[in-house]
Amino acid sequence: xxxxxxxxxxxxxxxAKYDASCSSSGAPKRKADIDGLGSTTxxxxxxxxxxDGRCVSLLKILLTNYxxxxxxxxxxxxxxxxxxxxxxxxxxxxxxxxFYKRNYIEGLFLSSGIVRSPDYTMEQMLLVAKKLRRxxxxxxxxxxxTIPEASPWLIEEAGLWAxxxxxxxxxxxxxxxxxxxxxxxxxxxxxxxxxxxxxxEEAREERRHFSPAGQTTQMIVGVDDTTDVDVLRxxxxxxxxxxxxxxxxxxxxxxxxxxxxxxxKPPPLMRESRLYQADWxxxxxxxxxxxxxxxxxxxxxxxxxxxxxxxxxxxxxVFPVDVNRAEREMLLRVPGLGARAVDKIVVARKHTxxxxxxxxxxxxxxxxxxxxLIAADYHPHGKLDRQELRQRLIEKPQQLSLFA
Amino acid sequence: MSLHCITLKDGADLDGFRRAVRWLMAEELxxxxxxxSLDGTPGLFGDDGMSSAPPISLPRSVARLxxxxxxxxxxxxxxxxxxxxxxxxxxxxxxxEIASDPLVHRIDTMARAxxxxxxxxxxxxxxxxxxxxxxxxxxxxxxxxxxILETSAPFFIDRFRSLDWTILTPIGSMRWDRHxxxxxxxxxxxxxxxxxxxxxxxxxxxESVFNPARVNPTAMRxxxxxxxxxxxxxxxxxxxxxxTASQRVDAMIEQEATMPAKRMPERAIEAMWDQEPKTxxxxxxxxxxxxxxxxxxxxxxxxxxxxxxxxxxVGEQPGDQEDIQGRPFVGPAGKxxxxxxxxxxxxxxxxxLTNAVKHFKFEQRGHRRIHSKPxxxxxxxxxxxxxxxxxxxxxxxxxxxGGTALLALTGKSTPISRSRGRAQxxxxxxxxxxxxxxxxxxxxxxxxxxxxxxxxDDLRHIHDLxxxxxxxxxxxxxxx
Numbered sequence: 021x022x023x024x025x026x027x028x029x030x031x032x033x034x035x036a037k038y039d040a041s042c043s044s045s046g047a048p049k050r051k052a053d054i055d056g057l058g059s060t061t062x063x064x065x066x067x068x069x070x071x072d073g074r075c076v077s078l079l080k081i082l083l084t085n086y087x088x089x090x091x092x093x094x095x096x097x098x099x100x101x102x103x104x105x106x107x108x109x110x111x112x113x114x115x116x117x118x119f120y121k122r123n124y125i126e127g128l129f130l131s132s133g134i135v136r137s138p139d140y141t142m143e144q145m146l147l148v149a150k151k152l153r154r155x156x157x158x159x160x161x162x163x164x165x166t167i168p169e170a171s172p173w174l175i176e177e178a179g180l181w182a183x184x185x186x187x188x189x190x191x192x193x194x195x196x197x198x199x200x201x202x203x204x205x206x207x208x209x210x211x212x213x214x215x216x217x218x219x220x221e222e223a224r225e226e227r228r229h230f231s232p233a234g235q236t237t238q239m240i241v242g243v244d245d246t247t248d249v250d251v252l253r254x255x256x257x258x259x260x261x262x263x264x265x266x267x268x269x270x271x272x273x274x275x276x277x278x279x280x281x282x283x284x285k286p287p288p289l290m291r292e293s294r295l296y297q298a299d300w301x302x303x304x305x306x307x308x309x310x311x312x313x314x315x316x317x318x319x320x321x322x323x324x325x326x327x328x329x330x331x332x333x334x335x336x337x338v339f340p341v342d343v344n345r346a347e348r349e350m351l352l353r354v355p356g357l358g359a360r361a362v363d364k365i366v367v368a369r370k371h372t373x374x375x376x377x378x379x380x381x382x383x384x385x386x387x388x389x390x391x392x393l394i395a396a397d398y399h400p401h402g403k404l405d406r407q408e409l410r411q412r413l414i415e416k417p418q419q420l421s422l423f424a
Numbered sequence: 425m426s427l428h429c430i431t432l433k434d435g436a437d438l439d440g441f442r443r444a445v446r447w448l449m450a451e452e453l454x455x456x457x458x459x460x461s462l463d464g465t466p467g468l469f470g471d472d473g474m475s476s477a478p479p480i481s482l483p484r485s486v487a488r489l490x491x492x493x494x495x496x497x498x499x500x501x502x503x504x505x506x507x508x509x510x511x512x513x514x515x516x517x518x519x520x521e522i523a524s525d526p527l528v529h530r531i532d533t534m535a536r537a538x539x540x541x542x543x544x545x546x547x548x549x550x551x552x553x554x555x556x557x558x559x560x561x562x563x564x565x566x567x568x569x570x571x572i573l574e575t576s577a578p579f580f581i582d583r584f585r586s587l588d589w590t591i592l593t594p595i596g597s598m599r600w601d602r603h604x605x606x607x608x609x610x611x612x613x614x615x616x617x618x619x620x621x622x623x624x625x626x627x628x629x630x631e632s633v634f635n636p637a638r639v640n641p642t643a644m645r646x647x648x649x650x651x652x653x654x655x656x657x658x659x660x661x662x663x664x665x666x667x668t669a670s671q672r673v674d675a676m677i678e679q680e681a682t683m684p685a686k687r688m689p690e691r692a693i694e695a696m697w698d699q700e701p702k703t704x705x706x707x708x709x710x711x712x713x714x715x716x717x718x719x720x721x722x723x724x725x726x727x728x729x730x731x732x733x734x735x736x737x738v739g740e741q742p743g744d745q746e747d748i749q750g751r752p753f754v755g756p757a758g759k760x761x762x763x764x765x766x767x768x769x770x771x772x773x774x775x776x777l778t779n780a781v782k783h784f785k786f787e788q789r790g791h792r793r794i795h796s797k798p799x800x801x802x803x804x805x806x807x808x809x810x811x812x813x814x815x816x817x818x819x820x821x822x823x824x825x826g827g828t829a830l831l832a833l834t835g836k837s838t839p840i841s842r843s844r845g846r847a848q849x850x851x852x853x854x855x856x857x858x859x860x861x862x863x864x865x866x867x868x869x870x871x872x873x874x875x876x877x878x879x880x881d882d883l884r885h886i887h888d889l890x891x892x893x894x895x896x897x898x899x900x901x902x903x904x
Contacts, residue, residue, distance in 0.1 A: 021622050037633045054585060122562070176805050222801035230801070
């Protein structure tokens with residue numbers, strides 16, 4: 021590989037890494053044509069993991085990190101003194117194809133700094149996607165970052181070539197946007213999200229291709245004083261209004277040549293982890309934001325215990341729950357029981373009566389679950405009312421795997 | 425009762441196991457009377473009788489579990505799977521639904537391990553280009569944990585169909601030559617290429633995406649255990665990345681915010697917001713470049729008329745004639761519109777005529793291209809352009825000809841019969857009527873004449889409205 025290209029790749033990969041989204045899932049199953057390259061399996065594949073525990077699935081790069089915007093939290097803002105580089109359309113195409121042939125990646129995740137104008141930048145990104153699909157018969161995954169300030173017809177076109185589109189909200193409140201991202205405007209971001217949502221729905225009904233893996237977004241956490249509950253309220257709205265496939269949370273982390281208006285200390289990474297857990301509760305466990313808010317302290321999630329356990333500890337009166345009788349909705353509220361374990365319990369108990377040993381085979385979280393459930397041969401009795409229950413269930417300090 | 429010994433081939437002998445199960449079930453031999461031997465020399469114990477046993481029918485989920493289970497390295501796999509089959513066929517048909525059953529749990533765990541092994545193989549095979557080959561050929565050395573080589577093949581074929589590739593493993597090899605898949609004997613690491621010209625670039629990429637402020641090797645190892653590292657070129661960077669991480673973070677935090685080295689690019693920032701097309705020509709160039717949404721059209725058919733027309737007529741989409749000539753409303757429906765306009769005194773050359781959708785969509789039937797109606801999603805795809813078009817023409821009145829135009833102008837689909845007449849399309853005074861092609865499709869002459877008269881009536885209103893005072897909206901005396 022050409023040395024100059026290698027150098028650019030380092031700069032433009034480094035510049036793209038603060039986008040937490042990495043997933044290559046959700047695309048319809050596709051196979052390569054006889055002359056083409058690439059497939060999608062539906063689930064997505066992580067081809068490597070870096071020592072921060074994050075997965076490498078797509079070639080995640082910027083077309084350029086030159087940028088006319090000046091968002092304070094961003095390493096690529098125009099006032100930053102980082103090294104700059106710019107790929108040509110063909111360079112990105114070559115890298116994608118050659119990396120793909122060697123099975124390093126699932127596809128491309130292309131974003132860009134804003135150069136010349138939002139429209140011009142978006143057009144260049146579209147050229148890459150079109151070239152891959154048309155000239156190389158590329159059927160792997162393409163995720164395009166949408167620039168909300170670009171003309172609406174470019175967003176219309178982006179969905180034709182991409183498997184997934186995303187716009188990062190980055191800051192959950194209009195005030196934060198105004199202060200930290202002067203060129204961005206909440207209304208145009210939501211307008212573009214709404215346009216994509218509409219088009220994705222219509223295309224699904226009409227069985228046409230328009231961003232079949234939906235849209236996602238990202239919020240930065242810890243860059244201002246927004247609380248966890250405010251972040252989650254924002255997420256609930258994004259899931260509800262625009263059918264987001266994922267909201268990613270990215271704990272603000274120190275960047276080279278940081279802006280003076282940012283906090284000096286990054287938030288604990290555990291905060292990000294707890295937000296993901298709470299997000300899961302909203303989407304798969306039937307919780308609503310206000311329930312999570314009620315078990316938080318001043319709008320912040322408990323860092324010592326996961327949000328489901330935090331809720332259970334504050335609502336001990338609804339437990340213990342009988343695994344052989346309780347409704348699925350109640351089983352989902354038991355700490356330590358995941359949605360999959362609950363589904364297995366519900367199916368299995370049609371044929372048999374579950375004892376504690378049986379439950380142990382269905383979940384790895386039995387220790388946390390025990391005080392909250394009843395099985396054929398087991399009752400927690402007084403355990404639930406003990407004062408030190410919370411203390412006993414606190415996870416030992418360790419590095420948790422991150423969801424992103 | 426004496427013990428029966430069944431001998432199967434080394435590796436994942438799915439066919440052998442299936443044959444054995446059929447025979448054992450036919451003979452009604454319970455699992456506790458079977459010894460499974462894996463010494464790799466089948467046929468020693470009367471294999472001949474086995475092939476004649478009748479097939480058995482298993483639930484699909486059980487069959488799938490067997491396919492995965494036989495790939496596992498556990499020497500007990502066949503015994504366990506046969507126990508499963510025996511119980512399923514002896515009164516426990518729904519056994520798999522009891523995930524808490526010890527046997528089901530154990531086999532599930534095995535299947536999960538095989539699935540994970542497959543998934544890791546899809547992820548961690550690293551192809552290297554073979555040297556000295558004229559045509560591109562790729563090869564990879566990989567060490568799977570279980571007997572999954574054959575099961576993995578469809579994934580690699582689907583993905584790399586147009587490439588010539590070989591995967592070499594200690595349990596066998598396979599080559600896809602772009603047409604056919606062939607399996608070969610076990611191989612050694614030395615049989616695979618030892619380098620590739622893109623590997624350094626890949627390592628550079630891997631190093632760059634690592635965020636030193638979030639070191640978490642435990643999470644990394646959970647998903648990418650060390651046993652895989654020796655076949656992953658990028659993992660050579662791991663120790664260095666971890667060692668220097670805290671130092672890099674300290675440096676970032678200690679560094680004071682710097683002054684931007686460049687001046688504020690004020691003019692560029694100002695110019696950035698000036699991206700919108702300023703003329704119809706610029707807009708049309710953008711539409712032309714984007715190409716048709718549904719393939720087939722000869723060209724984009726743009727709006728036509730004076731830049732500052734009083735009335736804009738919006739139709740559905742170009743038809744066969746329009747597509748060939750590249751002009752709107754020149755086919756049979758256009759002729760009819762001309763006639764009606766002339767009757768009420770609208771000068772076509774002073775009006776602006778355009779379509780909601782700019783490309784012809786059709787079904788080919790023999791030599792004829794039959795118009796097919798654009799879907800709602802297609803109409804909306806073109807909508808932003810139409811809105812821009814109106815913004816550039818700035819007419820006094822916008823006329824929706826038919827349902828598609830109405831959908832394009834309002835974003836909602838409403839029946840014409842219910843909304844015919846005056847309307848408001850955003851900032852524009854509007855009027856809703858039928859599309860002239862609707863008149864052409866009516867079956868008998870009487871209805872046709874009647875509908876035509878109604879259409880002409882609408883045009884008369886339109887003509888008057890366009891001359892109304894733009895401030896007060898008052899019509900000239902003669903109207904209404």
